Amino acid sequence: MGPKDDRSEIVFFDVETTVPTRPGQRFSILEFGAILVCPRKLTELLSYAKLVRPADLSLISSLSERCNGITREAVGSAPTFAEIADEVYDLLHGRIWAGHNILRFDCVRIRDAFAEINRPAPEPKGAIDSLVLLTQKFGRRAGDMKMATLATYFGLGRQSHRSLDDVRMNLEVLKYCATVLLLESSLPDVFTENCWVSPNAITRSRSNGKFSPDEKLSRMSNPSSSLLYASNSSREETHPILSLTTCSSKAAMPNFTDTNSFDMVSLSNEMERESLQSAAAMDEKNMQALPGMSSSTAMSEGCGSSTHVLGPDDIRITSISASLVPFYHGSQRIELLHNGFTFQLYCTGLKVRFGLSTKFVDHGGRPRLSFVVDASQSLCKVLDACDGIAQKLYSDSDNRSDWKPVVTRKEGFFNYPTVRLHIPTEVSDNIAKYATEMYQRESSGTVQRLLFSKFDAAELEPLFTPGILVDALFSLDTYDYQQIAGIRLVAKKMIINDQPQHALLN
Secondary structure (H helix, E strand, C coil), X not given: CCCCCCCCCEEEEEEEECCCCCCCCCCCEEEEEEEEECCCCCCEEEEEEEECCCCCHXXXXXXXXXXXXXXXXXXXXXXXXXXXXXXXXXXXXXXXXXXXXXXXXXXXXXXXXXXXXXXCCCCCCEEEEHHHHHHXXXXXXXXCCCHHHHHHHCCCCCCCCXXXXXXXXXXXXXXXXXXXXXXXXXXXXXXXXXXXXXXXXXXXXXXXXXXXXXXXXXXXXXXXXXEEEEECCCCCCCCHHHHCCCCCCCCCCCCCCCCCCCHHHHHHCCCCCCXXXXXXXXXXXXXXXXXXXXXXXXXXXXXXXEEEEECHHHCCXXXXXXXXXXXXXXXXXXXXXXXXXXXXXXXXXXXXXXXXXXXXXXXXXXXXXXXXEXXXXXXXXXXXXXXXXXXXXXXXXXXXXXXXXXXXXXXXXXXXXXXEEEECEEEECCEEEECCEEXXXXXXCCEEXXXXXXXXXXXXXXXXXXXXXXXXXEEEEEEEECCEEEEEEEEEEEEEECCCHHHHHC
8 A cells, every 4th residue: 555664645535425414313434535645745656545335325315416426326336444444544544644624524534434343543643634724824815715615716627526536636726825825925025915814913822822912012002991982872772782783523633643744744733723613704894873773674785685683583483584695706605584684683681601702713813702692592493493494505505514503502501502692803904893883781771882992802801701681783694614504693783781690680
């Protein structure tokens, strides 16, 4: 199977699998393909591809066949995974693993396949996940960063969703991306005007992935607090948000034992170990205030369509539908509708379960802000229905990312469902600011607008302590990012109580 002395080659590999069609159903490998690549010249040294017959041929559904074109007849006489396990092990064990989304998908499928035949799985010397690496280094210029999108971006043809073709395309995409990045680093002045990263963006320390104090201080132009208050002009108003309504299995990871063999592996150590949340390519627009809005009022948007603002109890489940609409660089996204109109949800008294999260970052190094609230039965009913409708359209559209439910129900706390609200950030003239309009309700009942002169996540944290009640207007934005898809609740406007619920009750 090729050189075995120092096993310094990079093995690019890909698996094609069945597509589960019901909860609890496992993936079954239908094809394994790999190439050994010289790490110094990036030339292909050896190739390997085999179809695999699953134990249960009925797992190859029509959806599965649409995804990769592998039929029951095609694998009917193919070897089982147990019969090719020695060859797969010899190819993978002790080498640098590389591939697109391998950390979340392919590595897990390989480990599961070896576990099913009661054999130890191969272990990598290191791993290079080009999805994470290119998302971090190449960025949103190529849309959702799927292999098919990257191939289209560079004019490499259509992705076949066959293992050997895909790994060769993966290598070519890496070469193209590396060339572009090399040119940009060599001629920075030429590329500055259209650079995808703001030159003033906050960055993180590479040593620990957190903001260093020096970086924070050097970026702050105003040493004083950035939080300002603007009194709401109408204190008698019941719903300031609506009166100012806006338009618009834990995967197993490979073990890393030696990741310093050569430069490409050192580079891979800088990759994020967890997927960045949700859609990096989502545009957050400035939104205009419309006085006199009520919860069922339609509002006109700049595109000429209309969006309805509804409470969970205003939603008729049978009236929910979904459609595909144009999105980024020729791609499409799913848009949810109620009675044929786009809609946003307005919920009052959402109790904060977990405060502000800054765990994930965007391409500029800024935290992607979000917090978790308890979800009422009526809200869960609406969101579960939207989830099911959007997921069905997504599956029917020949997409393969794992769908993540918008409502979280954890074992042991199933009767206490939660949802995550996201606070988007927008950048204008290289200045980052919150795209969510935020208000604070004082104990007297007075509602004041919160204004921020700069982006400072630490300043927001005290506003979202557990127990705080929040009224929120949010959109239901679908995303497909780093092979994870779902619905993302994006806060447009919020009213935050100035003290936790237990204090309000005393």
